[in-house]
Amino acid sequence: MSTRLSESAQACLKSLSDLLGPGGYITDADAQAPYLTEARGNAVSTPLALLRPSSTQEVAAVVRLTAEAGIALVPQGGNTGLVGGALAAEGSLLLNLGRLNRIREIDPLDHTMTVEAGVILATVQQAANDVDLMFPLSLGAEGSCTIGGNLSTNAGGILTLRYGNARAQVLGLEVVLPDGQVWNGLRRLRKDNTGYDLKHLFLGAEGTLGIITAATLSLVPRPRQMETALVAVPDVTAALRLLKRLRQASGDAVSAFEIMPRFAIDGAARYLGEQNDPLSEPSPWYILTELTAGTPGDALRDTVEAALAEAIDAGEATDATLAASGDQRQKLWRLREGLPEIGRKVGGALHHDVAVPVSRVPQFIERANQAVAALCPGARPYPFGHLGDGNIHYNIARPDSDDPADRDAFLALGERIMRAVHDVVLELDGSISAEHGIGNKKRNELARARSPLEIDLMASLKRLLDPRDLMNPGKILPQ
């Protein structure tokens, strides 16, 4: 406890310590460590303390105490975010929601589940599966991210094409407001037009307007057939024609449609030591697609096989393989899942999480590649991601050189390259943050991405709900 703290702040910390006990009020450096460093290791929180309350009532009490003392709170889920949304600056408190981890209720007839914010996404998925239903949100970090973080960042992932993003899966919320009041909006209604729909204020607000402590989620029937295919495609335009063909042929059964460049295979061999090349000839681009149907039988497999044969005839694809087993499916997905790992191993990569209208992805990739080549001729873009919903992770590996100076020169260009990529995105009416959010990393780019009118509206909502700027300050809104 720093001696520079005011008396009221010190009293507040004492009250928090009394309230939460040793398991909930943590100042020991080793115990804090897993919560402090952000996922890519680029920044570290320096909070007054780490708080781990275990109930909504405790969260509300924390908010009341800190509001009184004027201390800022930074909510945190699984600490898997990539834009610094859960970074706690000096003088603030880090509020980890991981101990709010109860599944309060599952109702299979209503297709609903009410869960607390700290439940791991994979646990939500499994609980739905256990009652023969599905929670249709899936993303790389699902084994450690929490549903509260997913909802606060309006997470996307691989199923958005079919089921929408995290926001679309929510029927009701429980939120602790900046003044410590608990809003119980845990409705489980499919239709409710009684005034303004308040839950949308808090979904995707990254904890800047209040703290989501629980949610009522909407579930869907569990699929009975699943087909996973790796398809070699000549270019991105051909890939979009393939998407349209598969959606039409299958009756809109495409649940994932991921694009990867050849780098996914070559990079896995070189940087991860993994030999995983399921097709006989190399291709500049690959599509990893998954289709599901709600009825059992072989109909989906027949449909996918026929559509892929037609796609090859039409020049939309050059080769394809369907997974014949769960192991084969895992092996195909390993190609896609390895891409973020390759980025880390390259030792120098830039990341962009952007979206454009689906039809403009080919233009985007072409123009962004030109812009990057102009700034840094040796840089190696490897755009990949959720082509089906227009969300591309436009990542760039450093020039292929053993000279550390080349790496440093590349990274020194990071800001300029990022702005050039975002310029292309904005020219194409796209988004500079498709699914990761704004956090503290993109807040100054936000002023370029949204109009002054939009920024004003956002700022006025922030002032209305959190006039003292104590809820995750320094996030989302431009400085």
Next chain:
Amino acid sequence: MSTRLSESAQACLKSLSDLLGPGGYITDADAQAPYLTEARGNAVSTPLALLRPSSTQEVAAVVRLTAEAGIALVPQGGNTGLVGGALAAEGSLLLNLGRLNRIREIDPLDHTMTVEAGVILATVQQAANDVDLMFPLSLGAEGSCTIGGNLSTNAGGILTLRYGNARAQVLGLEVVLPDGQVWNGLRRLRKDNTGYDLKHLFLGAEGTLGIITAATLSLVPRPRQMETALVAVPDVTAALRLLKRLRQASGDAVSAFEIMPRFAIDGAARYLGEQNDPLSEPSPWYILTELTAGTPGDALRDTVEAALAEAIDAGEATDATLAASGDQRQKLWRLREGLPEIGRKVGGALHHDVAVPVSRVPQFIERANQAVAALCPGARPYPFGHLGDGNIHYNIARPDSDDPADRDAFLALGERIMRAVHDVVLELDGSISAEHGIGNKKRNELARARSPLEIDLMASLKRLLDPRDLMNPGKILPQ
């Protein structure tokens, strides 16, 4: 033009008349008439004038002029609302959006359409159909309601079970704010996590926070198979078991699941002179269900026939018929569509648009029937509607008596009956307005339906965006 008007108000009206011309500034009583009386004929607007601007720029100019003069604006779409949301009180201006009727853009590859607020819903549906896609919003008034009204009231209808309500179909909005600024939020992105999602403020706000002038809508592939069935069911609980069976057997292909009591058939015979009884034996309840599949062929029909046979074996249904032609389908739907007409012909009926969690509909109907019987023994409830999403139109016909005094006694109980029905709804965590909205008709019930905290939050949003209360005043928020 009333002489009681202030000089500034008179100057404003003159400016509006100059701006909009004779086709856009209407004071003639006959020309105004179609816009003044609400759909059920229970109330009439008395505006200073009827305004019919023909572009977003004209709407913005109207808002700036009226804001300056302090005159209230009441936006109106197709004037089909049932809660008085488009009623203009004395001293206000009625702003009909019907001349903003352009489809600005359709992009089949992106599955998007950008339309102006005054486009009729059926026109939107047809335009989607013309490019082999579907706009999945359908409701009784679709031939005359407008998309702007649908979005401002977050309309529901028969497809909500499968596709969600109006809000779920929107990617972007264009809104004229209360100060006359135009917010261009016409994005067509599937993923965009750049700060607060402002469109949700205006969707379902019934024009109290600004005026929606255009929207970018999301389209889905057009179904290739459709099956329509009328199923006799012994009770509401059996109907819910049938719903679960059909969803599972078809791979969640149920797009409509409407419940009707026997009154739909007997009432059509008696009040509409229509003999339409598709099944051989009378049943207390009927389900009208529609399933669609995206692939061509007979598979869906086979699935539905098998599932219905199993449902009969399981006691969930007693008889069923599948439409074999478009004519037969129309005839089955006629039963459902006749119910609102029967209500008008009965000459004395009460209406409630409510929702409860799907699993609680049987309890709701049973308890509401008891409450109504206690207040008015001869009253004849005929609950019907969207069982698949828990939205029941709990309507009640007057006692079956030729004595006008009985009718008047029944209608005099209207307020008490309404409160008793809403009491049951609220006990079951339901909504007192599932899809019609609040308007001016339910605003005082809202204070019972939502917590003081929620009402406060709504009121503070209203004050933030429309501090002078000039946007559709007297709607939604309790007095």
